[in-house]
Each structure stands twice: as structure tokens, then as C-alpha cells.
Amino acid sequence: AQKVTQAQTEISVVEKEDVTLDCVYETRDTTYYLFWYKQPPSGELVFLIRRNSFDEQNEISGRYSWNFQKSTSSFNFTITASQVVDSAVYFCALSEARGNAGNMLTFGGGTRLMVKP
Amino acid sequence: ETGVTQTPRHLVMGMTNKKSLKCEQHLGHNAMYWYKQSAKKPLELMFVYNFKEQTENNSVPSRFSPECPNSSHLFLHLHTLQPEDSALYLCASSLGVTSSYEQYFGPGTRLTVT
Numbered sequence: 013a014q015k016v017t018q019a020q021t022e023i024s025v026v027e028k029e030d031v032t033l034d035c036v037y038e039t040r041d042t043t044y045y046l047f048w049y050k051q052p053p054s055g056e057l058v059f060l061i062r063r064n065s066f067d068e069q070n071e072i073s074g075r076y077s078w079n080f081q082k083s084t085s086s087f088n089f090t091i092t093a094s095q096v097v098d099s100a101v102y103f104c105a106l107s108e109a110r111g112n113a114g115n116m117l118t119f120g121g122g123t124r125l126m127v128k129p
Numbered sequence: 130e131t132g133v134t135q136t137p138r139h140l141v142m143g144m145t146n147k148k149s150l151k152c153e154q155h156l157g158h159n160a161m162y163w164y165k166q167s168a169k170k171p172l173e174l175m176f177v178y179n180f181k182e183q184t185e186n187n188s189v190p191s192r193f194s195p196e197c198p199n200s201s202h203l204f205l206h207l208h209t210l211q212p213e214d215s216a217l218y219l220c221a222s223s224l225g226v227t228s229s230y231e232q233y234f235g236p237g238t239r240l241t242v243t
Binding site: 043044045047049054055056057058059062064103107108116117119120121122 | 133172174177219221228229231233235236
């Protein structure tokens with residue numbers, strides 16, 4: 013069975029600090045997809061990134077970057093120069109290839125990030 | 130309206146009431162989902178619909194009854210709920226049901242069962 017672990021339940025930083033959110037996953041599949049979502053106080057989950065298991069290139073999008081390492085089953089997320097607006101709960105998720113049986117996302121427990129001014 | 134919308138945003142109901150949650154997606158997607166987010170558990174998938182057909186029921190109690198009349202609308206009918214059913218119920222949609230598609234979420238309905 014697939015599993016996603018976000019060991020950091022809560023992180024507090026001061027604005028402009030860099031912060032890394034950890035994500036470790038377990039799966040027996042060779043084909044799978046990893047996602048990060050952001051959940052601000054308003055409630056909806058906002059899609060940030062998708063990565064497939066065959067693409068280990070790191071990705072950067074503005075202040076956000078992601079480090080995917082299959083050797084350690086990790087998909088970590090770094091925010092550079094954090095801002096107060098980054099305060100939210102961040103979820104890492106895993107989806108195994110199940111054909112048309114249904115896109116079953118397994119979520120980690122989430123990391124609450126608080127960025128203080 | 131854009132994205133995924135959900136109504137109502139907040140709902141308080143007694144254990145003997147019957148109510149319904151509504152979700153609508155304006156993205157042209159074919160798959161829709163219901164999730165439950167409670168304080169002490171990770172996000173739990175409840176139901177999956179693909180082209181109006183239910184493809185997944187994640188062992189959800191029968192007091193939760195989903196309905197998907199078309200690919201744009203999804204309902205969750207609630208009856209004789211328990212206090213432990215109090216949670217944020219999130220609706221999501223995706224272009225298809227294969228694992229590569231990201232899901233887009235609505236703002237959720239905060240449900241309180243008294």
C-alpha cells in the first residue's frame with residue numbers, strides 16, 4: 013500500500029528565511045506521480061506541482077523549488093525568501109498508476125507553515 | 130464562476146436532519162471526487178466518479194450518499210449523521226481518472242453535526 017509521510021507537522025519561520033518541507037513516500041509501483049498542494053486558511057487545496065516517477069529533474073518556479081530523489085523516496089519542497097502569504101498547510105500526495113480504476117491520491121498529514129513578519 | 134465551487138460553505142445540522150452538499154466544476158473535467166478532511170486524520174478519499182459513473186467507494190458509511198447527474202455536478206446527500214462526521218468536505222475534479230492528472234479542489238463545506 014502507498015503511504016506519504018510529512019514528519020514536520022508545524023514549522024515557524026521569520027519572513028525572508030528559506031524553508032524546506034519534507035516528504036517521504038512509500039510505493040511498490042515503478043510508475044507513480046507525486047504532487048504538492050497548498051491549503052491556505054480559506055480551505056481549498058491549490059495545486060502546486062506534479063512530478064512523475066521517471067523524471068528526477070529538480071524544478072524551480074519562482075521562489076518555489078522541488079527536489080525529487082528516488083534513491084531516498086523523497087520529494088522535498090523549498091520556499092526561498094519566505095513571505096507571510098506563504099503561511100498555509102502544505103500537503104504532499106502520491107498517486108499510483110491504476111489505469112481507469114480511479115485516481116486515488118494518498119495525502120501526507122500536511123505541514124503547517126507559519127511565516128512571521 | 131471559475132474552477133470548482135461548493136455550497137454551502139458552512140453547514141450545521143442535527144443528527145436527524147437530511148441535507149445535501151453541492152459541488153460544481155467549470156473546468157470541463159470528466160472526473161469528480163469527494164474527500165473528507167477532519168482534524169485528526171489525513172485527507173480521506175470518499176468517492177470517485179468518472180463520466181457520471183461511480184468508480185470508487187472508499188468504504189464510506191451509507192449515511193453518506195453521493196449523486197453525480199452529469200460530469201459537472203456532484204452532490205453528497207447526508208442523513209442521520211454522527212458528531213464524528215463533523216469535518217471539512219472537499220470536492221475535486223480532474224480531466225480524467227488516471228493517476229497523472231492533477232485534481233483541482235473546491236473551497237470545501239465545513240460541516241458541524243450537533
